[in-house]
Amino acid sequence: MKLVFEHSSPGARAGRIPIPPELSVPAVPDELRRRRPPRLPELPEVELVRHFTKLTTRNFGIDTGFYPLGSCTMKYNPRVNERVAALPGFRDLHPHQDEDGAQGALELMHDLQEMLAEITGLYAVSLQPAAGSQGELTGLMLMRAYFADRGESEQRRTVIVADTAHGTNPASVTMAGYELRKVATDARGNIDLDDLRGKVDDSTAGLMLTNPSTLGLFDEHIEEISRIFHDVGALLYYDGANLNAVCGISRPGDMGFDIVHINLHKTFSQPHGGGGPGGGPIAVREHLEPYLPVPAVVREGDRFHLDYDRPKSIGKVRAFTGPFGVFVRSYAFILGWGAELRTMSEDAVLNANYLLARLKDAYDLPFDRLCMHEFVLSARNLKKEHGITALDVAKRLMDYDFHPPTIYFPLIVPEALMIEPTETETKGTLDAFVDAMLAIAREAADEPETLKTAPHGRPVARLDEVKAAKRAIVRYRFEDHPDLTAEPTAPAQVEAPKGA
Amino acid sequence: MKLVFEHSSPGARAGRIPIPPELSVPAVPDELRRRRPPRLPELPEVELVRHFTKLTTRNFGIDTGFYPLGSCTMKYNPRVNERVAALPGFRDLHPHQDEDGAQGALELMHDLQEMLAEITGLYAVSLQPAAGSQGELTGLMLMRAYFADRGESEQRRTVIVADTAHGTNPASVTMAGYELRKVATDARGNIDLDDLRGKVDDSTAGLMLTNPSTLGLFDEHIEEISRIFHDVGALLYYDGANLNAVCGISRPGDMGFDIVHINLHKTFSQPHGGGGPGGGPIAVREHLEPYLPVPAVVREGDRFHLDYDRPKSIGKVRAFTGPFGVFVRSYAFILGWGAELRTMSEDAVLNANYLLARLKDAYDLPFDRLCMHEFVLSARNLKKEHGITALDVAKRLMDYDFHPPTIYFPLIVPEALMIEPTETETKGTLDAFVDAMLAIAREAADEPETLKTAPHGRPVARLDEVKAAKRAIVRYRFEDHPDLTAEPTAPAQVEAPKGA
Amino acid sequence: MTYATLTDADRSAMLEAIGLSSIDELFRDIPSGVRFDRPLALDDPLTEQEIVGRLEELAARNVHAGEELSFVGAGVYDHYVPAVVDYILQRGEFLTAYTPYQPELSQGVLQAIFEYQTVICELTGMDVSNASGYDGTTVAADACYIAKHATGRSKIVLAETISPQVRQVVRTYAPGFGMEVVDVPHRDGVVDPEEFRAAAEGAACAIFQQPNFFGCLEAAPQLAAAANDAGALSVAHVDPISLGVLEAPGAYGCAIAIGEGQSAGNPLSFGGPHYGFIAAREEYTRRMPGRIVGETTDVHGKRGYVLTLQTREQHIRREKATSNITTNQTLLALGGLIYLCWLGPEGLQEVGETCMALAEHAKERLELPLLFPEQTTFKEFGVRVGRQAQEAIKDARAQGVNPGYPLGRDYPGMDDAILVAVTERRTVDDVELLAEALAE
Amino acid sequence: MTYATLTDADRSAMLEAIGLSSIDELFRDIPSGVRFDRPLALDDPLTEQEIVGRLEELAARNVHAGEELSFVGAGVYDHYVPAVVDYILQRGEFLTAYTPYQPELSQGVLQAIFEYQTVICELTGMDVSNASGYDGTTVAADACYIAKHATGRSKIVLAETISPQVRQVVRTYAPGFGMEVVDVPHRDGVVDPEEFRAAAEGAACAIFQQPNFFGCLEAAPQLAAAANDAGALSVAHVDPISLGVLEAPGAYGCAIAIGEGQSAGNPLSFGGPHYGFIAAREEYTRRMPGRIVGETTDVHGKRGYVLTLQTREQHIRREKATSNITTNQTLLALGGLIYLCWLGPEGLQEVGETCMALAEHAKERLELPLLFPEQTTFKEFGVRVGRQAQEAIKDARAQGVNPGYPLGRDYPGMDDAILVAVTERRTVDDVELLAEALAE
């Protein structure tokens, strides 16, 4: 379909912001004034609405159908959350509004902090990080501050990460100025303890672990692991991406973790918005609280305020107090489940195990255990026997109107299919998905071509990613469409009256 | 696709309204209590959202594309109108709120009345009618009241309607207790004056006329027509469905009409909502004001109030003061155009004539004149030469992603294609539509089968309407789907404590 | 010219294609005598942000249900409308479509209307429903028009306990139909089946409301029987929100069920737009007014939906049509469909029982004489405040509580009576505040 | 259990299929020592209407921009966001999708991001933009990380006239990057190009803000040249709303342009979520952080869009990635795209000029000493109120006017200074009210 720029017609308008007739526009020094107007498209509102409406119809969301994208917790986003986030008292509240004009917002954040502390089993929470990755980086900065405070900055140089870890973990380690040490996974999908013992010493700052892991498996030795790190004075960081598996069932704090990030857009239903926004609050033990970002949202009697007076704080990791609109949605979501939040995780794990039980004969299962909220299958046999890859399976699923699972991650599983149904799917949906997966396994043998040419009947067929990276066309080439590059007509600059 | 009932699974829930635990439910006398619960579907919110989201994707609106449905004025509906209609001060305002708690709403209605009076060139306006058809009926009731007041009820028995009129006109005449007299159309598309003169006498209550007519033509003898009726003491009713052609250009009041209805969902952009809601305010001359529905919205100084004290009023034609939410949207729309409203009609007429000019060689044009905001072509030649009907042309247009025009109306034009582009379409869209229409005319000759089998690639192909009318299946047949008719589990009726 | 889509360049190119040199020439067929030769006396065009500013200012001058504790009902009720309803109705494919004349492009709305018709039939126990009427008043007139043709009779019997607005609208329509209206007075808040039976003799239809305007439960089965026995069409005007708790009109023999749909899925919106529903027994299918969607198959045998039985309608039958309705209330009716699906059978019973329980609780807490102490009520009831209701309401509103509707407006001898509506949006604590506000 | 989707019947059927007899068995791999054995200390579940009630109550305890006349800016601005933006962003196909990993199902979001990247490149005069950064502060840290690898240097130069929050965030990130920060003080509200040049010697990057935090226009071309001459990456932090009036950073030689996108299409939302944008010259394409969408063709040669240059990213490059960002601010960035398309080039210039004209008018009307009388300002300016700014603000707020941001919070010696922001949502009359409120 056309790009919005290809709908542009010179002089067409949607929005107008006329300059108040009684005023004149002050002069901008010549060398600072814009010469060539940006080539924004010119079109009436009706064309704008049709263009973007059409774009949405070429996109698949949870509202479209089942979206078992492993590790991303694509659960249904209750519509009421959008209603409350749009309340003027939240949506139109300025972040510099002074505290007595923002008590409702501060109370909401304080409540949410306490909910997250209870759910994670930790002492203090900062809502500031913008997403899980930033939560990770913030957590590692806390480690730095903590060890610096103890005069161990020089000594503590390495952070240990499991080979099953999400790419953000190693990336965060580097950005935080630490050295990465990778630890292997054992035959049951747990961290290999022997390998681990060999890598942990007093140069170790800490561990970053996802538990349940990206394999969807709960580490059976978590208590021992925690002992190993704490014995050398190191800290344990919990990547909360999989928290949806254990709410009310097992708390990171109780597992021995010192720092946790929570992905509000996963466990607590902030819609993913085509890639974001998210929220990555972090929760910590009491001895780490002094290092949390400023400002802290604190309660004093029945008033709430922003505390900047935290001399040991690492500082700020983003503007203001975090993505407030995300907090509103997650807060509303938690209110909906309330004390029964455990059922959410139980159902998420039940759904995953149900799929696992019904699929494990048709696909291979690298680690044959009960899973938690997700599990990883491998298409390795399909590939060996029929040349059908995980990618082919994924594309074919589209023909059955399902969004594919995460594929080729975690890296230690060849031809990985990482499936996370979440708790918001019905048995009927899961059964339909199973039928599709089983049919695809049969098709791999009977009609492999159908899979290799999938998907069918979508706006585009498989795209050439190599070409994309080679040509690197990352913006519209007006040059190639001279008809559209006509300089837009801009109103002449009004001169300011001299004096007056 | 499935019906919502076919997604039902016993015990599934979306909304919950628990009975306050501290209260008990009073007993309902046995013979009045519901025995068998209604078979509403049982499904979680995620399934509800997916079902209705999917339904929307199987529907075509103005936001989807060009919708030149003649006589319906399918113009773009500015999104800002939805924003303002949703303001709590409007959306959550109770119609029995007393006047000092509803001054904003009353002022809005009073302003809108004055705008409509100015646009129609008449004296007084009632916003009460729910749509154009009800406006017609209300207008005819006004005639009855007016003549009754003059002691002419017995004498004034007939209402004259043009043979080009919309079906609602004759239907309204009957419902109002009048006899219908049809008048013919002459060779230029005007009312046949000779025929008319023969039918108008002192038994005539009035005329109902659409001007411009449903042919999209302005009656060149409107002044003479008005004289003919007024000379015998009859009244002229203006069907305002085509008002979009003449705002600021020619006013019904100035044409000689005594009563006018306005379709707010046409000229003034209330979205059509898949069939409604609409608004059908009526405007009248001063001598008819006393008969308008109650309550009237009147101004007293800078306060507004509802006047029920109208002894000669016909009474009420619907609840309260009319479809208020519709008023908000139309009011906002008129504020947007303001004094430049004339440009809206000019552009609507320009768009129509542009299409007409470019299409009249390929299709025949029963009345070769400049048109107003719409025009009527005929596929009669295509039918004679290639057996291609107006219906085939309409269905084929869908393959080009256009909504078809109105077809087979007005009745006096065989194989009618009634095209109304409105002012909100770009030249680019009109050109694309012309290209499609011309291509279809060629296809009629070259590949008639393609037209007869159109549309292609839509959720359904042409549907069997005869079968539909014969079987008259107008509700879901649970009987035919026993698996779904399982009695839903309803909580046991709580008994009220005896005494206490 | 906020909304102009054409540019001046477009305009001249198009005029040229038409062969004209000015916009004015487009209007040459308009006799000069009727041309409008001055600018319209309207204000200058406003930009979007100015429009919002102006409307916000007007909206701020209304006191809406979120600003005071309101117990006002009397035909329109403050029930909770879930977010899913607003969201779906705002999607452009529904919002900006019109009547589904072209089924291949309109299966979304057609199927939704078919689902709506089914839900209405399920609630009312009837066989056929149309796609909606204007509101709860006009569907009563529709029922009379059906009855006139079905029975050839001209008498309309109305229980005095029907909403005054419904009765007023029937009175406005009746003369055009060539029908006359007879009222049956209430006895202690409800109509007496025997009086109703007597009045129904020779009538085309006899209409009652359940629960009635006073919130009281009528002896609906007897009233229906009375009408049926007299050969009149028995018509029940019902509140959809009550039909999880109260029996369906079809189950006690009514010929037609009608009602105001607002309480099920529409906002208050100062009285509209809302939707009226009308459903009937199969035998009246071909006398139904307005749009009806039917199931059929396409040329490949695939299930699909179309507007059907159109020979009833104005665009085909013209002066012989069963009604003149064209534009109806589809979007609001779809709101009702989504709401009722959101509730499901359990939710519908829950909301009804919750309203009933709260209303009953309020009756006790208010410690004021009930208007009709003998009657069972649903979500609404009348109390006597011992002085002019208007004053009591004014005083209560000064304390932020709007206690209800002054019945004296419509019924003689009830100047001291207030009709109190209690929906699931009110709480036990709210009832305390109401009690306090009405106390002094 | 408001949100539970499974029924008990489902649960038992599924457990049976798995071969378990209880939910607890699902968790047998969890060591008993770390199992949580009490209910979570959270309140009872709320229904939808209860959730709305609770949140409305909290929202009511905030004073939002519609409730007082606000001139507060300082990094987040009350510009008008048109209704089309909200509508499109609320459509579930965008709202509930995630990162477009599967392009065949995600062309909508992919094309929209490609359009967004184009619009950002057009505004800034750069060659490449990513799909968004977290906000206007973190993109500054991203720029430093690029500069570190591009230059092998470790010094970051920050103009003191950059938003304090941006500077704080850079300071927080720098140690992890192994970089140190040097500030260049302001001289009468702007930085001196010569001082900037001196500081930029041996630096990885030198960052300034245009218009700066005080609303003043920097000699941006000279600052960029100073950085470039020193072999440092010149980075401009710009306000998108200003770029219809002010020159594009690319046009005066900057290497990187960053900024806070909120002012273009996002609500205030108490500071987030918003979007940060970062755009650079072509040579830095492969050092860009985060998602980038590229154009390509499908197997049939049809144009389509995919996530590209992914070898930069964490999921492939792991510890060598150009950034750890994964979830970003796509939805907010799309809001920016729709907003900027709604404005078009003329609208963008109009809004900039309107803000400038109103701000200039306010400067005159206030009749208070300007903080930096010598400087040209855009939509924001500092005034001295002759007493503690905090008090002046308190007093003004008591009259319903919030006059601005107290600069003393961040800058010594400015305890009596208020930063006043004037957007197109304010009117000439509003300025009068501000003048009155600050008068006494």
Ligand SMILES: Cc1ncc(COP(=O)(O)O)c(C=O)c1O
């Ligand atoms: C296991 C894991 N860790 C970390 C992240 C990063 O979180 P975010 O995308 O919120 O930055 C993700 C999700 O992308 C993840 O799945």
Ligand SMILES: Cc1ncc(COP(=O)(O)O)c(C=O)c1O
């Ligand atoms: C010419 C004409 N008259 C009357 C009507 C009836 O108006 P409404 O649909 O608003 O009842 C219409 C539209 O349907 C129409 O086109």
